[in-house]
Amino acid sequence: EPEVTQTPSHQVTQMGQEVILRCVPISNHLYFYWYRQILGQKVEFLVSFYNNEISEKSEIFDDQFSVERPDGSNFTLKIRSTKLEDSAMYFCASSEGASGALADTQYFGPGTRLTVL
Amino acid sequence: AQSVAQPEDQVNVAEGNPLTVKCTYSVSGNPYLFWYVQYPNRGLQFLLKYITGDNLVKGSYGFEAEFNKSQTSFHLKKPSALVSDSALYFCAVRDPLNAGNNRKLIWGLGTSLAVNP
Numbered sequence: 001e002p003e004v005t006q007t008p009s010h011q012v013t014q015m016g017q018e019v020i021l022r023c024v025p026i027s028n029h030l031y032f033y034w035y036r037q038i039l040g041q042k043v044e045f046l047v048s049f050y051n052n053e054i055s056e057k058s059e060i061f062d063d064q065f066s067v068e069r070p071d072g073s074n075f076t077l078k079i080r081s082t083k084l085e086d087s088a089m090y091f092c093a094s095s096e097g098a099s100g101a102l103a104d105t106q107y108f109g110p111g112t113r114l115t116v117l
Numbered sequence: 118a119q120s121v122a123q124p125e126d127q128v129n130v131a132e133g134n135p136l137t138v139k140c141t142y143s144v145s146g147n148p149y150l151f152w153y154v155q156y157p158n159r160g161l162q163f164l165l166k167y168i169t170g171d172n173l174v175k176g177s178y179g180f181e182a183e184f185n186k187s188q189t190s191f192h193l194k195k196p197s198a199l200v201s202d203s204a205l206y207f208c209a210v211r212d213p214l215n216a217g218n219n220r221k222l223i224w225g226l227g228t229s230l231a232v233n234p
Binding site for chain 2: 095
């Protein structure tokens with residue numbers, strides 16, 4: 001069964017450093033997402049991406065964040081200058097995005113735990 | 118504002134007994150509702166969803182959920198719990214009035230299910 005994969009599983013970085021979190025969505029999916037979960041808190045939507053552009057972003061997704069689909073398989077989240085409060089589990093997801101399928105299912109990767117020191 | 122509530126942080130049930138994990142929601146229109154499960158060190162796995170039609174939906178691993186519009190609830194159920202069902206369960210909602218290419222999910226805090234042998 002196809003899966004969303006994410007690398008690395010755990011990333012430790014110093015405050016102010018740039019990090020890139022990588023995801024490989026399911027191959028025939030058209031929509032891609034990033035969510036994050038700070039320890040003990042709710043899963044929060046960050047951004048969705050379709051047709052090579054951001055389709056929606058939350059207020060969390062400020063200028064420090066960016067997403068990219070550099071090739072036909074990878075989907076990345078970059079944090080330019082990490083802050084302590086960016087420490088969280090970051091989940092990538094993808095969905096088929098078929099026309100009219102407004103309730104298509106999002107399939108999630110195992111997550112990357114980001115620790116900012 | 119759109120929101121999801123999972124009123125119980127933890128649910129304990131004996132193996133073989135029925136289980137219920139509760140979820141209530143608040144959205145402006147008719148919601149799309151989802152349940153996901155997270156096993157330790159694993160990603161969020163899709164269990165089931167309600168879009169329209171029959172209020173009782175069946176999903177993976179013998180789970181089912183009942184949509185109740187008057188009570189704005191979408192409780193997850195299983196007739197006979199297994200020890201292997203022990204995990205963290207998340208309810209999520211998408212507001213279909215959040216239309217077009219915007220498909221973000223709004224999440225509950227999660228409920229930890231412990232099934233005792």
